[in-house]
Amino acid sequence: MNSADIIETAKQTLWDLRTGEQAILKSYDASLSKEYEQRVLELGFRPDALVKCLRSSALGAPKVYQVNNSVFSMEDSIASKIYVNLQGE
Amino acid sequence: MRHVILIGTPNSGKSLLFNKLTGLNQKVANYPGITVDVSSGKIKTLPNYNLLDFPGAYSLKAISQEEKIAAEKFELIIEQEETEWVLCILDATRLTKSLQLTLDVIQACHKNNKKILVLANMIDVFEKHGLEFDNQGLSESLGVPVLEISARTGKGLDKVLDKLQATTELDTTQANLIEGMSEKQIKDFAFDLSEKFSAKTDLLLKSSNRIDDFFLHSFFGGFAFFAIMFILFQSIFTWAAPVMDGIENILAWMADLVVPKINNPHVQNFFSDAIFGGLGAFLVFVPQIFVLTFIVGILEDSGYMARAALICHRPLRFFGLTGKSFIPMLSGVACAIPGIYAARNIDSPRKRLLTYLAIPLMPCSARLPVYTLLIAVFIPQKTVLGGLMGLQGLAMFLIYFFGLFVALIITALVSRSQKQFGGDLPFVLEMPPYRLPSWKPLIMQCWSRCKHFVTKAGSVIFTVTVLVWILGYFPNYGSDLNSSWLAYLGKVIEPVFEPIGLDWRYGVAIISSFVAREVFVGTLGAIFGIEGSEENFTPLVDFIQDSGLALGSGFALLVFYAVALQCVSTLAVLNRETHSIKLPVIMFASYMLLAYILAFAVYNLVELFF
Numbered sequence: 001m002n003s004a005d006i007i008e009t010a011k012q013t014l015w016d017l018r019t020g021e022q023a024i025l026k027s028y029d030a031s032l033s034k035e036y037e038q039r040v041l042e043l044g045f046r047p048d049a050l051v052k053c054l055r056s057s058a059l060g061a062p063k064v065y066q067v068n069n070s071v072f073s074m075e076d077s078i079a080s081k082i083y084v085n086l087q088g089e
Numbered sequence: 090m091r092h093v094i095l096i097g098t099p100n101s102g103k104s105l106l107f108n109k110l111t112g113l114n115q116k117v118a119n120y121p122g123i124t125v126d127v128s129s130g131k132i133k134t135l136p137n138y139n140l141l142d143f144p145g146a147y148s149l150k151a152i153s154q155e156e157k158i159a160a161e162k163f164e165l166i167i168e169q170e171e172t173e174w175v176l177c178i179l180d181a182t183r184l185t186k187s188l189q190l191t192l193d194v195i196q197a198c199h200k201n202n203k204k205i206l207v208l209a210n211m212i213d214v215f216e217k218h219g220l221e222f223d224n225q226g227l228s229e230s231l232g233v234p235v236l237e238i239s240a241r242t243g244k245g246l247d248k249v250l251d252k253l254q255a256t257t258e259l260d261t262t263q264a265n266l267i268e269g270m271s272e273k274q275i276k277d278f279a280f281d282l283s284e285k286f287s288a289k290t291d292l293l294l295k296s297s298n299r300i301d302d303f304f305l306h307s308f309f310g311g312f313a314f315f316a317i318m319f320i321l322f323q324s325i326f327t328w329a330a331p332v333m334d335g336i337e338n339i340l341a342w343m344a345d346l347v348v349p350k351i352n353n354p355h356v357q358n359f360f361s362d363a364i365f366g367g368l369g370a371f372l373v374f375v376p377q378i379f380v381l382t383f384i385v386g387i388l389e390d391s392g393y394m395a396r397a398a399l400i401c402h403r404p405l406r407f408f409g410l411t412g413k414s415f416i417p418m419l420s421g422v423a424c425a426i427p428g429i430y431a432a433r434n435i436d437s438p439r440k441r442l443l444t445y446l447a448i449p450l451m452p453c454s455a456r457l458p459v460y461t462l463l464i465a466v467f468i469p470q471k472t473v474l475g476g477l478m479g480l481q482g483l484a485m486f487l488i489y490f491f492g493l494f495v496a497l498i499i500t501a502l503v504s505r506s507q508k509q510f511g512g513d514l515p516f517v518l519e520m521p522p523y524r525l526p527s528w529k530p531l532i533m534q535c536w537s538r539c540k541h542f543v544t545k546a547g548s549v550i551f552t553v554t555v556l557v558w559i560l561g562y563f564p565n566y567g568s569d570l571n572s573s574w575l576a577y578l579g580k581v582i583e584p585v586f587e588p589i590g591l592d593w594r595y596g597v598a599i600i601s602s603f604v605a606r607e608v609f610v611g612t613l614g615a616i617f618g619i620e621g622s623e624e625n626f627t628p629l630v631d632f633i634q635d636s637g638l639a640l641g642s643g644f645a646l647l648v649f650y651a652v653a654l655q656c657v658s659t660l661a662v663l664n665r666e667t668h669s670i671k672l673p674v675i676m677f678a679s680y681m682l683l684a685y686i687l688a689f690a691v692y693n694l695v696e697l698f699f
Contacts, residue, residue, distance in 0.1 A: 035152035039517065041276060042147045044185040044283075054298060055305050061403045062516055064305065066298075068185040068283065069291055071520040073399045078517060 012086055014045075014065065015079035017053035023084035025049045025067075032081040044068045045082060091138050092171045093253065096163065096194055097178035098187045099145035099436075100521040102210040106178060106240035107142040108530040127162065134250055138173075141166065144436070147186065149193040150272070153437075167201050174204050174253055181209040181222050181237070184287045186519070188279035192267060195233055196275070199268050205233050206252055213239040220288060227286050232267065241527055297392070297522040304396050314400050317393070318419055324380045325423035332376035340369045358567055359558075367554035370604060371547040371658060374426050375539050381420050381427035382535040388416070389434060390526035395518055402516055408497040409504025411435060411516075414444040418496070421451030425659040426546075429666055430538055443500045445663060445672065449654045449680065450496035452489040455606035459650045460488055462610055465630045467643040492651045495683075542662065549661035554604050561601065570615050575601060585685075589649075589692040590642035603655050641695035645688035653684035 017023055025047055028037050044067040045051065054071065055064035062075040097103040111130030128142040144159050151157040166172055177194045179187035191207055198205040207228075215222050228235035234252065238245035270278060304310050344365040351357045388394040398412030405414055413435045421428035428448045435441040452460075468484045560575040561567070570576060579597035586596050594616045602609035610629070619628050654660065660673040667673075 038150060039147065039152055042186070042189045043517065043519075046276075046280065055301065057307065059403070062399055062518070064301070064399070064520060066291075066294065069183045069288060069294060070186050071294065071297070071522075073395075073402075073516070073518045073520060075402070075516040 011083050013080045014051065014053075014074070014082040014084055015063065015076050017051075017056065017063070017065075017084070017086070019053055019056050022050060022052045022087040024087065025051055026083040026085055029081035029083065032078070036078060040078065040082065043072060044070060050087075051084065090171065091173040092166065092169065093132070093138050093140050093174040093176060094143060094163070094166060094172060095140055095176045095178065096143045096190070097145060097210075098147055098180065098190050100519050101145070101178050101180045101187060102240040103142065103145060103178050105527055105530055106176075106208070106210065106238070106246075107140060108533060109240055109243065109246065111140055112533065132250070132253075135253060138253060140176075146190060148189045149197065164197070167197055167203055172201075172203060174206065176206050176208055176249070178208045178210050178238075178240075180211055182211050182214050182288060182522075185280075185283040188282050189276065191231070192270075192275050192279055195231060195267055196270070198233075206249065207231060207233055207235045208238045208245075208249065209235055210238055210240055212237040212244060213242050215288065218290070220290070222288075223286055227282065230282055230285075241524075294522065297520075300523050301396070301520070304393065305399070310396075310400065314397060317388070317397070318416075321381070321384050321388075321416065322419060322423065324384050325377050325420060325427060329376040329380045333373050336372050336376065337369055340365050340372070355566055358562065362562075363555045363558040366558065367551040370554040371543065371550040374424065374658065375543065377424050378427045378430060378542055379535045379539050381423075381431060382538045383531065385416060385420075385431050385434065386531045386534055387526050390524065390531060392521040392523045394434065395520050398518060399520070402518075406516070408501040409443050410447065410500055411437065411440040411444075412518075414440065414447065417444050418447055418451055421448040421453060424453050424455070425449050425451065425656065426542070426662050429659070429662050430542070433666070442667075442672070443504055445667070446503060446676065447496040447500050449656070449659050449676065450492050450499070450652065452492040452651065453606075453656075455656065456492075456650055458607040458610045459602075460485060460647060462613075462626055462630065462633075463643050463647050464488075465626055466633045466638070467640055488647055488651055491648070495652055495687075541665070545665040546658065546661035549664070550604075550658050553657040557601055557604050570597070570612075576616075589645040589685075589688050590639045590696075591646070595646070599649075599655070604657055606650065606655055609650075639692075639696065640699055641692040644695050645692035648691045649684045649688040651684075652680055652687055654680040 012023070013029075014023070014025070025045055027047060028040075040046075045065075049067055052066045053063060054066050057063070060076065062073040063079060064071060064073045065079075095103060095107055107128065107130070110132050112133045127144070130140055130142075132138045132140050143163060146156060146159060149160045149163065151160045167175065175194060175198050177191050179191055195205060195207075197203075209222055209224050209227070212222060222237060224235040224237050236245055236248055236252070238249060240246075267275075267278075304313055344361050347365075348357050348361045351360060385394070388397065394413070394416075397415065400412065401415040402412035405412060410418075414432075416434070417428045417431040419428075420431050425448050428451065429445060432441050432444045432448070435444055464481050464484045468481045471480045472478060473480060473483070557575070560578065561570055561573050563574055565572055567573075575597050576593065578600055579593040579595075582596045582600070583593040586592070586599075594613070597616060598609045598612040601612040610626070613633075614629050617629065617632050619632060654677050660677060663673040663676065664670055
């Protein structure tokens with residue numbers, strides 16, 4: 001396994017973000033249905049969008065994200081299927 | 090009558106605009122077979138225009154069953170000849186989430202040759218921050234008029250009304266461009282427009298995020314949540330109580346004025362117990378409905394409701410419910426009626442339905458006299474754990490918890506077993522910026538809801554109260570409850586309650602308490618010949634203990650009352666809120682059956698082991 005493969009297998013998702021972390025949205029997992037992909041796109045969670053995690057809980061509660069000028073809470077079933085590049089990497 | 094459709098994304102200020110334009114002249118439109126609430130009302134200053142308020146949506150491309158129904162409904166109404174205008178409201182401070190729907194609606198309007206106004210709301214926020222919104226530029230890009238408004242301050246509404254009355258030709262240049270766009274092109278165009286016209290600073294977000302540092306803090310946020318819920322609960326339970334007493338006193342005073350003037354003693358009784366009793370049976374709920382609607386309205390308008398829903402979401406999700414189910418259920422601990430009204434805040438009709446299933450099982454205050462009586466009969470006044478806990482208090486806590494437990498089990502089972510309850514949208518909830526509530530529309534909403542309850546549910550409650558009075562009064566003209574039609578009915582159903590050790594007298598009390606659960610105590614007192622038992626239990630407690638009622642029967646009664654949907658007011662409000670007799674009938678029958686089965690099981694278990 002080369003370093004590119006290692007990086008590929010260690011994809012970060014929106015759900016991985018901790019409070020205060022920012023990331024650029026990359027892509028969606030293939031398991032995210034087209035309907036839900038459409039919905040998150042409509043809300044502003046589109047590729048190249050800057051997303052900031054405002055609040056995350058250790059207890060698995062939905063996390064709170066800011067994208068553009070809006071704030072949304074999102075649970076793991078969706079957030080874990082949105083891939084991001086952590087800012088500062 | 091011309092129709093004007095009002096449509097917009099959630100949290101765009103649509104409801105506030107609707108309330109401002111229609112005032113109190115609104116009602117929830119009843120479209121049979123469709124589980125979508127569409128409010129309608131005549132525009133105050135243009136009474137020949139009927140404004141239809143559609144549920145908030147992020148686009149017309151629906152992804153859930155409810156959204157599909159709403160989108161189909163929109164397509165149906167926009168095709169109608171009576172539909173003249175579409176007002177599409179967007180949040181100017183957060184364009185990105187609004188533009189998809191705006192473009193979808195513009196496409197639909199041009200397809201159906203309908204006039205459209207795009208209303209850029211919350212323009213007062215721009216002005217407050219010294220910024221300008223380029224509505225002219227957006228209008229040229231969209232090819233339709235874009236008006237700056239503030240539903241909160243009323244700015245720009247006069248221009249909206251002027252436009253509605255003017256004959257305006259559609260600008261079709263840009264419209265043709267949008268009409269031919271594919272879904273992907275619409276999405277890209279929406280993104281380009283939001284990049285070009287969005288505010289370049291985080292308007293409102295900085296202060297909202299700072300407030301969220303407190304309200305969503307692991308410790309302080311939880312503390313604030315419980316404090317707010319405590320205030321809400323106290324408001325219904327305690328603060329509304331003096332007003333409820335006031336209503337009862339006013340009705341008693343009116344009865345004292347009217348009844349002595351009647352010569353015939355039977356008519357006197359009819360007015361005193363049936364008419365004034367019937368009026369009191371539903372008017373007494375009005376203060377609770379007003380107070381709860383007011384407080385829930387503050388939580389919703391201020392933006393806190395979304396945070397409360399977020400905090401509650403995970404624990405309630407396990408039981409098939411949603412975070413927004415918490416407040417209606419909590420309200421149900423005081424009284425189911427305001428709780429059912431509070432469930433209107435739940436966007437998903439499926440989750441709302443599940444919440445309706447839970448609310449009547451909450452241990453409401455009307456059950457309290459029944460629990461207190463039975464616990465006093467069977468549970469000794471002893472303390473345990475070194476005086477830390479009284480047995481009677483523990484019993485009360487357990488029966489309260491039992492109701493909640495049954496509620497959560499039922500919602501969990503129904504949500505897992507019924508396909509239409511599963512597959513709901515995953516939890517993605519917008520956190521609106523914190524704002525001060527708009528007081529006048531809030532008061533109007535409280536008034537509107539009380540009026541809805543009095544006119545729609547009040548008549549049902551009044552009718553049933555009079556009916557029960559008739560059954561108890563005749564044929565002996567109230568001289569002996571033990572030989573009334575009600576008693577006859579009690580004897581007819583006695584075989585049903587015999588297996589749990591109850592005779593016909595308890596059957597009579599159970600039937601009469603259908604009007605209001607607390608009537609159980611007074612009716613039992615009347616049957617046993619004990620006056621004033623509602624105010625002082627002790628003689629009734631002693632009588633029941635001396636009568637030898639079995640321990641199992643007492644526990645069975647407790648469990649029966651915890652589960653049975655024995656409240657005509659609740660059924661009447663469920664009927665009005667769901668626009669259907671089906672749900673209240675099914676709930677009444679199922680909960681009665683479940684209550685009986687559980688009571689039977691408890692009776693036999695207790696008699697076996699004690």
